[in-house]
Amino acid sequence: MIENLDLGMVTWARAQFALTAMYHWLFVPLTLGLSWIIAFYHSIYVKTGNEEWKRLTKFWMKLFGVNFAIGVATGIIMEFEFGTNWSNYSWMVGDIFGAPLAIEGIFAFFIEATFFSVMFFGWNRVSKGFHLFSTWMVAVGSNLSAVWILVANAWMQYPVGQAFNPDNARFEMQSFTDVAFSPYAINKFTHATSSSMLMGALFVISISSYYLLRRRHVLMARRSIAVAAVIGLAASIFTIFNGDESAYEIAQVQPMKLAAFEGLYEGETNAGLVAFGLINPEKKVYDTQEPFIGYHLKIPAILSLMANRSFDSFVPGMKDLVYGNAEHNIMGAAQKMARGKQAVASLDAFRQAKEAGDEAATATHLAAFNENKEFLGYGYLDRPEEAVPPVALSFNAFHIMVGLGTLFPLIFFGYLYYSMKDKLEEKRWLLGFGTITYVLGMIASQAGWIVAEVGRQPWAIQDLLPVTIARTNLTAGTVQATFYMFLIVFTLLLLAEISIMTKQINIGPEEN
Amino acid sequence: MKARPYPQENYWYQSIFFFAVLIFSDFLDCLATQCATDEQRADNVIDQVTQPAQGYTQPVKGENQ
Numbered sequence: 001m002i003e004n005l006d007l008g009m010v011t012w013a014r015a016q017f018a019l020t021a022m023y024h025w026l027f028v029p030l031t032l033g034l035s036w037i038i039a040f041y042h043s044i045y046v047k048t049g050n051e052e053w054k055r056l057t058k059f060w061m062k063l064f065g066v067n068f069a070i071g072v073a074t075g076i077i078m079e080f081e082f083g084t085n086w087s088n089y090s091w092m093v094g095d096i097f098g099a100p101l102a103i104e105g106i107f108a109f110f111i112e113a114t115f116f117s118v119m120f121f122g123w124n125r126v127s128k129g130f131h132l133f134s135t136w137m138v139a140v141g142s143n144l145s146a147v148w149i150l151v152a153n154a155w156m157q158y159p160v161g162q163a164f165n166p167d168n169a170r171f172e173m174q175s176f177t178d179v180a181f182s183p184y185a186i187n188k189f190t191h192a193t194s195s196s197m198l199m200g201a202l203f204v205i206s207i208s209s210y211y212l213l214r215r216r217h218v219l220m221a222r223r224s225i226a227v228a229a230v231i232g233l234a235a236s237i238f239t240i241f242n243g244d245e246s247a248y249e250i251a252q253v254q255p256m257k258l259a260a261f262e263g264l265y266e267g268e269t270n271a272g273l274v275a276f277g278l279i280n281p282e283k284k285v286y287d288t289q290e291p292f293i294g295y296h297l298k299i300p301a302i303l304s305l306m307a308n309r310s311f312d313s314f315v316p317g318m319k320d321l322v323y324g325n326a327e328h329n330i331m332g333a334a335q336k337m338a339r340g341k342q343a344v345a346s347l348d349a350f351r352q353a354k355e356a357g358d359e360a361a362t363a364t365h366l367a368a369f370n371e372n373k374e375f376l377g378y379g380y381l382d383r384p385e386e387a388v389p390p391v392a393l394s395f396n397a398f399h400i401m402v403g404l405g406t407l408f409p410l411i412f413f414g415y416l417y418y419s420m421k422d423k424l425e426e427k428r429w430l431l432g433f434g435t436i437t438y439v440l441g442m443i444a445s446q447a448g449w450i451v452a453e454v455g456r457q458p459w460a461i462q463d464l465l466p467v468t469i470a471r472t473n474l475t476a477g478t479v480q481a482t483f484y485m486f487l488i489v490f491t492l493l494l495l496a497e498i499s500i501m502t503k504q505i506n507i508g509p510e511e512n
Numbered sequence: 513m514k515a516r517p518y519p520q521e522n523y524w525y526q527s528i529f530f531f532a533v534l535i536f537s538d539f540l541d542c543l544a545t546q547c548a549t550d551e552q553r554a555d556n557v558i559d560q561v562t563q564p565a566q567g568y569t570q571p572v573k574g575e576n577q
Binding site: 167170341379380 | 558
């Protein structure tokens with residue numbers, strides 16, 4: 001398969017950004033989720049005055065600190081990559097994208113950094129109340145900084161509150177509240193933070209299960225699990241509900257993405273959700289091959305319910321979205337391309353008329369551009385089939401995420417049930433499985449971002465800017481060289497993190 | 513046996529070193545280095561976003577609707 005890949009500049013730039021984002025996301029959910037769990041542990045210590053809870057809190061804080069430091073290092077690099085590999089994009093969306101990123105920087109560096117130091121070094125140096133407040137503020141600050149990154153990402157998926165300025169080729173912000181409080185952004189935030197809380201709980205359960213299996217630090221492990229199982233159960237159920245809400249939002253604003261998740265080539269009424277199936281990776285939107293290899297199981301009408309909140313509604317397939325469907329009043333990518341090409345041509349004509357000082361022609365071409373500007377991105381596609389994202393990858397990532405996401409509440413329930421019955425240590429099969437649950441959580445979490453980002457291809461900004469135009473005018477070789485450099489450096493950072501974490505886990509909490 | 517304290521400081525230095533390498537290695541804003549002013553940057557981007565229009569003929573209104 002690899003010989004069929006177009007390894008041009010755009011592919012390498014996307015690969016580099018994906019590499020950075022995926023490494024970054026190894027650390028972020030743990031920072032976001034574990035911060036809340038530590039705040040609960042710390043609160044119980046302050047409430048009870050029991051030194052065992054203090055010891056426990058300090059232990060998880062230590063692991064949190066290691067993860068936090070390396071997470072920040074990988075995150076900053078992503079922002080630099082906008083300038084190096086995506087300079088057209090940076091220019092075009094700087095007015096909109098810059099604001100959330102700047103606010104994120106303020107929250108990240110001021111709130112988090114200030115309270116982070118008090119949380120770590122404040123034991124016996126500040127009052128118990130202020131120390132606890134600082135621990136909570138680290139959790140609040142981390143999650144608030146995530147809000148703004150997710151707002152920026154949500155805007156790329158659903159570009160509201162903007163207007164394109166043809167004078168300077170920039171998307172300019174018209175309404176900050178539309179950008180910050182778009183339903184897409186709210187869903188993205190709730191889904192990312194609740195799933196991160198779930199990840200924090202899985203991390204605690206994995207390490208605590210390891211201790212229980214080894215019969216080390218038994219009291220600390222039991223207490224850690226009791227709190228993490230409650231938080232994890234609540235977070236995992238909430239994640240399923242807001243995941244469903246995200247699917248509804250995607251169906252409204254990115255129907256192609258939803259169709260790719262489900263391998264839905266032909267639109268259906270009472271559309272079923274694929275519970276099990278092997279997608280055919282060779283299938284193209286224009287051919288007659290079967291979408292699935294062998295048997296596949298669909299739960300009737302559930303996809304219609306997810307997409308439109310109605311069992312008997314029509315869910316468009318990829319063919320409807322590429323070639324149009326008059327019966328359901330769906331404009332296809334082919335028609336949108338014609339409008340998009342008119343928008344691009346009008347933009348060019350507008351520019352030439354303006355340079356020539358022809359005011360009448362300038363106004364005419366501007367009016368023509370405004371008539372078609374919502375399809376601008378389609379003007380850069382060569383074929384309507386280019387509007388289809390990689391289906392097999394989107395389908396597989398979506399089903400891995402959903403499958404594992406359904407399993408997690410059961411795991412947390414099992415831990416909670418046996419903890420309450422005081423039989424957890426007897427259930428060694430559960431503890432054995434529990435030690436690997438963090439890895440499963442990480443797979444689900446990474447799959448979630450593949451779903452979000454691969455599913456929106458070919459767009460950098462949905463319908464308005466394809467990745468081929470968003471790029472910098474660089475050679476593939478330049479990006480390829482830095483890709484390998486990042487791969488080596490990030491791998492070394494990850495190995496350093498794993499090494500430090502493993503040794504800290506082997507040392508365990510400080511002795512009383 | 514009491515666990516040996518782990519010299520984590522060495523790893524912190526390594527992390528900072530990697531971070532410094534990344535920051536100073538290759539992070540240029542390509543558009544900023546190619547163009548001196550905002551006008552030049554705008555022209556540069558508009559050149560690229562209107563390139564597909566070269567040779568394109570505007571259809572008669574309604575032709576592709």
